Amino acid sequence: MADAESRVDGRRAFAELLLDLRVQAGFSQEELADRAGLSVRTIRELEAGRVARPRKDSVRLLAEGLGLRDGDAATFLTAAGHAPPRQAVSVVSVADPVPTGLRWRGTRPIPDGLVGREQELTELEDLLRQNRLVTLVGPGGVGKTELALAAADRFSGVDTTVVVVDLTTVQRDAAVPSAILDAFGTAPGTSDLDDVLSGRKPGDLVIVEDNAEHVLDGVATVANRMVRSFPGVGVLVTSRIPLGLPDEVVRRVQVLGVPANDKDLAEIAASPAVEMFVRRATRVRPDFRLTADNAATVARLCQRLDGLPLALELAAARAGSLSVETILAALDDRFRLLSGPRRFGAPHQRTLADTIAWSVDALSDPARQLLYRASMLGSPFTLDAVVGVCTGEPIDELDVPMLLAELADKSLLQPVLEFEQLYGARYKMLETIREHAYAGLSSQGNDLTEFRDRAVAWCAEYVKGLDGAWGSPDRDRRYRAANANSATFEVALERCAELGEWETAARIVLGFRVAWQYQASVAQSGIRWAVAAAENVAGEETSGMLLAIAGRLSNLTGDVRAARSYYGEARTLLAPGSELGLVARGGLVSSGSLLLDPLGLAEIPGLVADAREHGNVQRSATVQAICGLALARWGRLPEAKELLLAWQAALVNPGVYPDEIAYMALSRVELELGNLDEARRWAELARDSQASDDPERTKVAGCLAMVEFQAGRFDVAQALLDEAAADIQGHRGYFDYLVMLYRSRLARRSGDLAVARSAIKDAVSRLLLEGRVVYLLDVLPEAVAVLHAAGQSEDADRLCGQLLAWQRTMDPPMLPTAWAVLQESCERATTAEGWPENDPAESVRRLADDVLIALS
Numbered sequence: 001m002a003d004a005e006s007r008v009d010g011r012r013a014f015a016e017l018l019l020d021l022r023v024q025a026g027f028s029q030e031e032l033a034d035r036a037g038l039s040v041r042t043i044r045e046l047e048a049g050r051v052a053r054p055r056k057d058s059v060r061l062l063a064e065g066l067g068l069r070d071g072d073a074a075t076f077l078t079a080a081g082h083a084p085p086r087q088a089v090s091v092v093s094v095a096d097p098v099p100t101g102l103r104w105r106g107t108r109p110i111p112d113g114l115v116g117r118e119q120e121l122t123e124l125e126d127l128l129r130q131n132r133l134v135t136l137v138g139p140g141g142v143g144k145t146e147l148a149l150a151a152a153d154r155f156s157g158v159d160t161t162v163v164v165v166d167l168t169t170v171q172r173d174a175a176v177p178s179a180i181l182d183a184f185g186t187a188p189g190t191s192d193l194d195d196v197l198s199g200r201k202p203g204d205l206v207i208v209e210d211n212a213e214h215v216l217d218g219v220a221t222v223a224n225r226m227v228r229s230f231p232g233v234g235v236l237v238t239s240r241i242p243l244g245l246p247d248e249v250v251r252r253v254q255v256l257g258v259p260a261n262d263k264d265l266a267e268i269a270a271s272p273a274v275e276m277f278v279r280r281a282t283r284v285r286p287d288f289r290l291t292a293d294n295a296a297t298v299a300r301l302c303q304r305l306d307g308l309p310l311a312l313e314l315a316a317a318r319a320g321s322l323s324v325e326t327i328l329a330a331l332d333d334r335f336r337l338l339s340g341p342r343r344f345g346a347p348h349q350r351t352l353a354d355t356i357a358w359s360v361d362a363l364s365d366p367a368r369q370l371l372y373r374a375s376m377l378g379s380p381f382t383l384d385a386v387v388g389v390c391t392g393e394p395i396d397e398l399d400v401p402m403l404l405a406e407l408a409d410k411s412l413l414q415p416v417l418e419f420e421q422l423y424g425a426r427y428k429m430l431e432t433i434r435e436h437a438y439a440g441l442s443s444q445g446n447d448l449t450e451f452r453d454r455a456v457a458w459c460a461e462y463v464k465g466l467d468g469a470w471g472s473p474d475r476d477r478r479y480r481a482a483n484a485n486s487a488t489f490e491v492a493l494e495r496c497a498e499l500g501e502w503e504t505a506a507r508i509v510l511g512f513r514v515a516w517q518y519q520a521s522v523a524q525s526g527i528r529w530a531v532a533a534a535e536n537v538a539g540e541e542t543s544g545m546l547l548a549i550a551g552r553l554s555n556l557t558g559d560v561r562a563a564r565s566y567y568g569e570a571r572t573l574l575a576p577g578s579e580l581g582l583v584a585r586g587g588l589v590s591s592g593s594l595l596l597d598p599l600g601l602a603e604i605p606g607l608v609a610d611a612r613e614h615g616n617v618q619r620s621a622t623v624q625a626i627c628g629l630a631l632a633r634w635g636r637l638p639e640a641k642e643l644l645l646a647w648q649a650a651l652v653n654p655g656v657y658p659d660e661i662a663y664m665a666l667s668r669v670e671l672e673l674g675n676l677d678e679a680r681r682w683a684e685l686a687r688d689s690q691a692s693d694d695p696e697r698t699k700v701a702g703c704l705a706m707v708e709f710q711a712g713r714f715d716v717a718q719a720l721l722d723e724a725a726a727d728i729q730g731h732r733g734y735f736d737y738l739v740m741l742y743r744s745r746l747a748r749r750s751g752d753l754a755v756a757r758s759a760i761k762d763a764v765s766r767l768l769l770e771g772r773v774v775y776l777l778d779v780l781p782e783a784v785a786v787l788h789a790a791g792q793s794e795d796a797d798r799l800c801g802q803l804l805a806w807q808r809t810m811d812p813p814m815l816p817t818a819w820a821v822l823q824e825s826c827e828r829a830t831t832a833e834g835w836p837e838n839d840p841a842e843s844v845r846r847l848a849d850d851v852l853i854a855l856s
Helices: 002-025 029-036 040-047 056-066 070-079 118-130 144-155 173-184 193-197 213-229 265-270 272-284 295-304 309-320 324-337 352-360 365-374 383-390 397-409 431-442 447-464 475-483 486-499 502-516 520-536 540-557 560-573 579-594 598-613 617-633 637-652 660-672 676-689 698-710 714-730 736-750 753-770 773-789 793-809 816-825 840-855
Strands: 133-137 161-166 205-210 233-239 248-252 426-428
Touching: 002 029, 002 040, 002 056, 002 070, 029 040, 029 056, 040 056, 056 070, 056 173, 118 133, 118 144, 118 248, 133 144, 133 213, 144 161, 144 205, 144 233, 161 173, 173 193, 173 205, 173 213, 193 213, 205 213, 213 233, 265 272, 265 295, 272 295, 272 309, 295 324, 309 324, 352 431, 365 383, 365 397, 365 431, 365 447, 383 397, 383 447, 431 447, 447 486, 447 502, 475 502, 486 502, 486 520, 502 520, 502 540, 520 540, 540 560, 540 579, 560 579, 579 598, 579 617, 579 773, 598 617, 617 637, 617 660, 637 660, 660 676, 660 698, 660 816, 676 698, 698 714, 698 736, 714 736, 736 753, 736 773, 753 773, 753 840, 773 793, 773 816, 773 840, 793 816, 793 840
Parallel strands: 133 233, 133 248, 161 205, 205 233
Antiparallel strands: none
16 A cells, blocks of 8 residues: 555655646646657656656657756656666566557558559568568659558558557657657556566567658667567568668668559550559549540559559549649649648648658758759759759769769669660659659759759760760760760750850750660651751751751651651752761761662662761761661562672771661671571571660560571570560560561461561551561461461451552562462462552551551
């Protein structure tokens, strides 16, 4: 009885002391709670004397909040019933702080809350079984919390307790242990953290610490103690920044995949971002569906929102009152549109602007300014561009790598790892983050104008360093490094156009011209700027050079008709023997051969002679290779071989380097001439001269597959085509039609007519779209064979008769491999009447249209 009375007296004494100290300090209960990082409820319970034994860490936080030092702090700790720090402390045993049968404390996962995360969820579940501490990092709104909760739910078994700690309102690192104890549901002051963690068996307890980035030191300290001292405890953290602990396994949560295009309904519907938007939209508009009519708009909407789950959710919430077309149009002011109505979640995650500001406001001034300035570089951008454009007070050039790493660690930048060996280190920003940062830069006086002007100056200087790169041993590295900055060059050219500085724009385009050729996906930008500059510069020669560049890039992107037009105009403005004059004439020959225009062939003898007299061995070799390719397309195989071998002989000269396209052309010529061993040798040289991680690996794979198929090594050919198939999905390559053609031949041979039909239809469609008519003569005989195999003999014989008429009366003839396929399929066909026709290209296009109808 006496002990009980003593404990009551002790509680009253501490309660009175706490109240006196708080009043003397002039704090309200709310103010002290804020300073100490404790809840108001805890302070209220302590001052009322209802807590038997306050937690030691809570008492220490109170002492710090009250400003107590040394002896006063020790007296305060003793009054709370705790011995001075160096004395032994008896630990109160807590058998089971969680009531029996209650195995989940805190926020539960939202039903149907995850979309497109199955692979990540499975990986995370495995990580939790193998590791004690796992941290999910990613930008705000990417869905870390829902993924963590779902993983904990899937991981937890009958005997597993999951405790979810929401750290959003915790303001101090030292308050993290108290927040965890509050999440366990222990009464204030009844236990220390060690009490609730002791005695756990492995797999018995998982603690989810959510939104940790603003109290990172506190979370790291506690998590480190948990995994080192309590083997039965697993910790799963969500944060925008890793903890930096040696036992930590970090996984970055990516945005949801968006559609690669806005045309293919099936591909759009399969996109996780689209699926999430549609699911959320149906919650506010039950009749909402993805249809052929709205799919393109929904796809563009998800692309504009970066696949960021929070942005998708907020946009979908507007679907109850706005059409998707209106939502998409309003995204130019996305932060106003996506300001709600979200009434749950952390306060800083209820609007898109708040989510991003939460991270940006916590940055140091140099890091914030770097983020602001980098936002105007375009995306992706390189370290070189940041150093060249964005430095200056308060950003020191030497600190840029460290600051970029900090922004990446805090999920405000994302390293671009794809093709890193080819293009070097690059970074990108999610569009939502970029817009926030760009607004920050715009709000700082003349900063936006200054740094856009600096981008122009840097790009103009950069291209000077590319002079002579074509003939240098490291030309690929230099041009690919330049290509990695193409988004920044876009910014610089836009600024030139705005100021009317077209001469500067022309110098930049001319200097950057080859770099655009290294990636077809960005070549469209080069075409646009080359044409715009050509229309605005004063000199005819400069204009002609720019149009020659537009022609080269158009050819690369598959727009052969545009290429021919640009080359033709450039040819009239340039001296025939100048370097770009030769380019224009060679381009006219090449595009003409693709479009079945025989007039370009007459240019070849004079063009080759002028190229040989030019004096530049590299240019001479390139022109001969271009002309050899044109002759090969036209079926003039011995002449083509002679010019291609002249190119190959030039490789002994300094500054002339292997080109897999010319090797492939030699392989194709030898294949058509029946020389399989030579065809394989050239194909292997093409493979050896191509970068191992070239984004367009389909070129060489298709070439090798052709050789192996003709040699009867069908399994090897199939393996090569399978290797190339994934690449075709991600880009449009110049030689993809060969992969499709031989996929059809192999599938037809094995009896898989569905694959054969699909592959040949794809090949015909692409070649029609791009205008590369000459290659249709390779593909159409295979279409005849597929139609025959599918039992469509009438369609097949009709087409076969037309092709027989072509072969007898038109130029160029089908190449031997295609002619052999046609002969095998046309035993019953009779030659069609009405040939020859006046427009060869139009005739072939008409036949291709008929094939697409028959295959549909």
